[in-house]
Amino acid sequence: MATPADARITPRAEDYPQWYQDVVREADLAEPAKVVKGCMVIKPHGYAIWEKIQRELDSQFRATGHRNAYFPLLVPQSFLQKEAEHVEGFAPELAVVTHAGGQPLEEPYVIRPTSETIIGHFFSKWISSYRDLPLLLNQWANVMRWELRTRLFLRTTEFLWQEGHTAHATHDEAMEEVLRILHVYGDFAESFMAMPVVRGRKTALEKFAGALESYCIEAHMQDGKALQAGTSHDLGQNFGKAFDVRFQNEAGDLDYVWQTSWGVSTRLIGGLVMTHADDDGLVLPPRLAPIHCVIVPIYRNDEQKAQVLEAAERLRKALCDVDLSSPDARYRDFLEVVLDDRDLRPGAKFYHWERRGVPLRIELGPKDLAKGQVCTKFRVDTPVQSGKAFVPTDEFLATVRDKLLAFQDALLERARAAQAADTVVLDDWDDFVASFSGEKSVFAWCHWDGTSETEAAIKEATKVTIRCIPLPGQGPDDGPGRCIRTGRPSAGRVLMAKAY
RNA sequence: CGGGGCGUAGCGCAGCCUGGUAGCGCGUUCGGUUCGGGACCGAAAGGUCGGAGGUUCAAAUCCUCUCGCCCCGACCA
Structure with a gap:
């Protein structure tokens, strides 16, 4: 019964920042790189969450007409200086490459903190007519900002993100795009992350350096603080003018394009932690969980072990055919199921998977085999299900998808209630x-x-x-x-x- | 970058003040008994004490410098 002293997660009430670090460590999401200041190693369980975030957002971007592209990591230093507000905003946090190939560079390169400038340069080459518009691109990339203070996922020197960059013929069109993406972000946060957000516009002090206006989604964290979870910028003609991105409109006149840019980053994973996790560790909404379901076999001897493992494997295979995706999704979302046959006591396995946020646990023992049932338990008690439940196997397989989706909804409701209370x-x-x-x-x-x-x-x-x-x-x-x-x-x- | 805390085995820590054979818990490996909420017994492996320099017969311990992590500020997705 005693909790091992080393595996301890500091309770939120005792020390919230320490709790956050403990959860990230115990859930095996990431660790500080240490050998590279301010950077982190995103471990497989953390990276798998990012991949699920990517999968859904990428699908949404494509569905709204965007295509992916990739631009260089290094940006000529002079590019940053072409937009006055932009250089002022980013200059202090740039990493600069001054040498390469054993020689000083004639012009240093900055490691991109964001790609408006280099993309602006290429837009000017690619756009000449209104027929070239709108140009709707997205890039999945890493960027680097030399922040003074870093925190795992929430603010690291290097981080992963997507940055959309679009060019339009009119301001109205650009604004439509800005808000379209803002709502993609907001809907994603709520439907997939189960993280309620407030959609709004930034003030002049808080807006993106170089934008006319910035729009954002703001999420409520359990300590009452806000997390800027995504931004969508109306760049006006600022970068169009800085990079001479001009086109001939239908009337034959030359005009500068109206641009937008927008992004979400690995910070979302930090938001996921601080929205749902508890003092026992991570809690993941099924739509983003790398592992939906773990089967823990229960047995006392080799004979039972053989029987239980065989049944557990059959159950695992059946669960793997369950598709969590919604009817309008553009990809299938089959359950990821782990049969934990390690030589550990069941209790140790329970704690192991709870810390990692696995939404649903199934216990399968000789008694269940005899009764044709499974024992289920969700990661946290909700109106969906409290504590352990014993369900006939057929019924379980028929309802597990709905149960997981109901659990997803319950997490969103729980987060909404927490936000409302604050x-x-x-x-x-x-x-x-x-x-x-x-x-x-x-x-x-x-x-x-x-x-x-x-x-x-x-x-x-x-x-x-x-x-x-x-x-x-x-x-x-x-x-x-x-x-x-x-x-x-x-x-x-x-x-x-x-x-x- | 300013203030504070801290770097000792995979993880969490003690040892430092007062220099003298590097320890504890968990984890890991092997054997056995166990197994429906963190098992127990026995054996074993594992550490350039963040790094560099200095003082000393002798440094984890004292001094200097340096790198990094965490917290609080300022900056930011």
Whole structure:
């Protein structure tokens, strides 16, 4: 019964940041590279989650007309300097290659922190007519930003992401694209990650360096802080002008293209951890779980072992034919099932797979074989199922898909409830300060006078930032009011929280 | 980059103050008994004490430098 001292996950209530690290380590998702500052090794169980994220998003991007391409890792330093705001935003965090082939380079290369510049360069070569538009590209890539402080998945020096880059003939078209992708992100977060998000627009202080406007999805973490989980930028004609991306429109006039860019990164995995995991370890929603189901055989002697393993293997094969994908999906999503036949006691196996977030466990022993049933237990108790359940094998196979999807929905509902419990509408500055004292954070809907000065003053006083100005339906939508800090007029409430 | 904490076996740590044969728990390997919520007994393997330099007869321990990790800030997906 005693918990081994070494396998301990620090309880959230005791030390939240330590809990996060413990879960990432115990779930075998990743570890700090150490030999390369600020970088991490994404281990197979963590990488498999990323692959599932990729699979679904890539399918969505294709379905919305995008194609994948790949651009160089290295970008001529001068490219970064062509867009004033962009260079100012990224200069401090660039890694620069100054030597190659044993010689100093004539012009240093920067390792891409993002690819707007080099893609802008190629867009200018590829686009000359309105007939070339829209150009809708996506790139799966690694990028590097020399951050001062790193945290596994949430902020690493090198990270994996996708970056979409599109060019359009009109601003309206570009805006449609920006919002289309924002909703792809939002729907993905909720439907696949079971992570509720607020969709909104960034303030001037928080927007992407070089964008006209940035849109984002903001997710609620269990400690009340917000995680920017995805961004979609309206680049206007800023990069078009910087890289001379011009086209002849239908009237025959030359005009600069209207561009967008958008991305999500391996940070999403950090969000997944901080949305669902508990003091026993990782919790994964079935749609992103690399392993959906583990079968733990129970036996007392060799004879039982042979019988149970044979039945367990039959069960495993049957489960592998279950397809979790929705009818409109463009790929099949067969269950990944592990039959854990290691020579360990069952209890040890239970803990092993729980720490790794496997949604469903099946215990199969001699009693079950005799009764033609299986014992099932979901990773966390929900209205779907609490504790162990004994189900006839046929019935189990017939219902396991629905059960897993119901579990997925239950996780989303649980996360929604957690977010709702941490969400407040505030109109009084003293209440505001109290809500964010110490390490505390909540999702606070507050009025703001719309100025960067006030936003900066709030941040200075409380470390709270404006996460976003909500899109219609994403906030309280209760009309105009008075700024919580200055009392000046405000058109509507914005989402305020501390952020990762 | 500023403040704080920390690098000793795969993981978690003690030892350092007061220099003198490198330890503990878990894990791993082998044998046996076990097996429906982290088993037990016996045997064994495993460490340039983050790195470099210095002081000393002698350094995990003292001094200097350096690299990295974690937390809090500033910066950010």
